[in-house]
Amino acid sequence: MATSLEFWFDFASTYSHVGALRIEEECRAAGVLLVWKPFLLGPLFTAQQGIKDSPFNVQPVKGRYMWRDVERLCAKHDFPWRRPTVFPRNSILAARVACAGEGQPWLGDFIRGVFLANFAEDRDISDPSMLSKLLKGLGVDPEPVLERAVTAENKAKLRANTEQAEALGIFGAPNCVIGGELFFGQDRISDAIAWALADART
Amino acid sequence: MATSLEFWFDFASTYSHVGALRIEEECRAAGVLLVWKPFLLGPLFTAQQGIKDSPFNVQPVKGRYMWRDVERLCAKHDFPWRRPTVFPRNSILAARVACAGEGQPWLGDFIRGVFLANFAEDRDISDPSMLSKLLKGLGVDPEPVLERAVTAENKAKLRANTEQAEALGIFGAPNCVIGGELFFGQDRISDAIAWALADART
Numbered sequence: 001m002a003t004s005l006e007f008w009f010d011f012a013s014t015y016s017h018v019g020a021l022r023i024e025e026e027c028r029a030a031g032v033l034l035v036w037k038p039f040l041l042g043p044l045f046t047a048q049q050g051i052k053d054s055p056f057n058v059q060p061v062k063g064r065y066m067w068r069d070v071e072r073l074c075a076k077h078d079f080p081w082r083r084p085t086v087f088p089r090n091s092i093l094a095a096r097v098a099c100a101g102e103g104q105p106w107l108g109d110f111i112r113g114v115f116l117a118n119f120a121e122d123r124d125i126s127d128p129s130m131l132s133k134l135l136k137g138l139g140v141d142p143e144p145v146l147e148r149a150v151t152a153e154n155k156a157k158l159r160a161n162t163e164q165a166e167a168l169g170i171f172g173a174p175n176c177v178i179g180g181e182l183f184f185g186q187d188r189i190s191d192a193i194a195w196a197l198a199d200a201r202t
Numbered sequence: 203m204a205t206s207l208e209f210w211f212d213f214a215s216t217y218s219h220v221g222a223l224r225i226e227e228e229c230r231a232a233g234v235l236l237v238w239k240p241f242l243l244g245p246l247f248t249a250q251q252g253i254k255d256s257p258f259n260v261q262p263v264k265g266r267y268m269w270r271d272v273e274r275l276c277a278k279h280d281f282p283w284r285r286p287t288v289f290p291r292n293s294i295l296a297a298r299v300a301c302a303g304e305g306q307p308w309l310g311d312f313i314r315g316v317f318l319a320n321f322a323e324d325r326d327i328s329d330p331s332m333l334s335k336l337l338k339g340l341g342v343d344p345e346p347v348l349e350r351a352v353t354a355e356n357k358a359k360l361r362a363n364t365e366q367a368e369a370l371g372i373f374g375a376p377n378c379v380i381g382g383e384l385f386f387g388q389d390r391i392s393d394a395i396a397w398a399l400a401d402a403r404t
Contacts (some may be wrong), residue, residue, distance in 0.1 A: 059250060061371055062373055068384075072393075078394070169263055171263045173265065185266060187387070187389040187390060
């Protein structure tokens with residue numbers, strides 16, 4: 001049976017940038033169906049660690065390593081990278097747009113566009129006009145999408161994703177999930193794809 | 203020029219088990235010189251996070267993931283694994299023996315033996331008689347080694363390693379370090395080896 005891999009990410013997360021830029025291509029090459037799963041890390045950090053900021057800001061030794069490591073990973077994969085002047089950026093509107101775009105053919109390009117805006121162009125991803133221009137550049141009429149993004153129904157969808165992330169045992173980003181099996185970190189994408197393929201054979 | 207890779211580990215660390223069992227073989231295959239660097243995570247966790255226990259115990263959501271992940275990683279690499287009944291185990295004596303064995307031909311086998319005792323045989327690695335039997339099994343006279351392990355000079359060596367780990371920006375284990383460049387986590391061993399080889403060409 002064919003199997004699918006869920007990619008759980010937050011637009012504010014640096015390691016999600018490194019994963020998001022390559023996950024679709026890696027899944028396609030392996031013949032695994034990709035399902036984008038936007039969620040918010042903030043509520044999880046607060047619930048699990050009692051913090052209101054990124055752990056990379058709260059624990060400077062981890063932050064220093066992360067900034068160097070992400071720079072190095074982007075160089076390795078030949079991904080654009082510029083350390084943003086604001087971290088973490090507010091990712092809620094962008095995540096709502098990604099929820100509103102579920103199943104749309106432009107979703108992958110939109111997601112990569114938001115990550116590049118945040119982590120290669122140092123732009124404010126919470127700005128509706130930035131997101132609007134990004135959608136327009138993908139040939140999508142932005143108004144109806146941005147309107148749908150802020151409906152009660154769509155806001156509830158993002159909240160439900162975040163609650164499901166917590167139920168799955170997620171505590172960071174990005175993650176790959178295959179039938180409830182959780183792989184944390186961009187460095188485990190190939191393990192996750194191998195798991196998905198093995199899962200499909202059973 | 204030939205280059206070397208330092209493997210910084212703590213015998214109490216589950217992910218160090220997964221890294222330690224394969225680092226020597228991977229370095230040998232790549233033609234990179236391996237340098238074992240035992241240190242203690244405990245003082246770093248206390249200094250950096252204000253905790254007196256493993257973060258995997260302090261943050262249960264991370265602990266639950268880690269136990270599942272390590273089991274899965276050991277299955278992938280075909281490494282023996284049994285979840286220990288005590289975690290984290292006191293690793294100070296074993297680390298002192300590893301310091302005392304610096305440069306000895308039996309050091310790699312001793313290190314792997316301690317990890318297997320802790321994470322495959324569920325044995326107390328702080329027990330001198332266990333370490334003594336392990337050394338004897340490797341054809342090493344244990345008495346002089348265990349005596350050297352607890353000299354003031356050798357204790358200072360382990361303390362110096364731990365201080366150097368902190369100075370390198372280490373906050374967990376295992377790590378690969380090449381000329382000050384830090385790679386955290388067993389999942390980054392191949393990146394570290396690639397870095398060491400590139401470093402050797404410059």
